Amino acid sequence: MKLRKERNRVLRDLAAAKNLAFRESMAGRTLSAVTLHETGTALSGNYLKVNWPLHGKPICWWICGSAE
Numbered sequence: 001m002k003l004r005k006e007r008n009r010v011l012r013d014l015a016a017a018k019n020l021a022f023r024e025s026m027a028g029r030t031l032s033a034v035t036l037h038e039t040g041t042a043l044s045g046n047y048l049k050v051n052w053p054l055h056g057k058p059i060c061w062w063i064c065g066s067a068e
Contacts, residue, residue, distance in 0.1 A: 023048065 026048060033042035033050055042052045 026044075026046075031044040031046075031048070031050070033044040033048075033052065035042045035052065040052050042050050044050055
């Protein structure tokens, strides 16, 4: 049981580090995304959630912009 928990922790840590590295590698790139909510949430083509000022754009609107 202890070994299984340790393996799970190691895998979770590795996944978190890889996820962070991927998100950081997207900074400054131009991405296209589809809006999900009126609140400004959008989803990019590679499944990154982004916050975007919609200024009245409807849900399911394609947008293009730079990731920060």
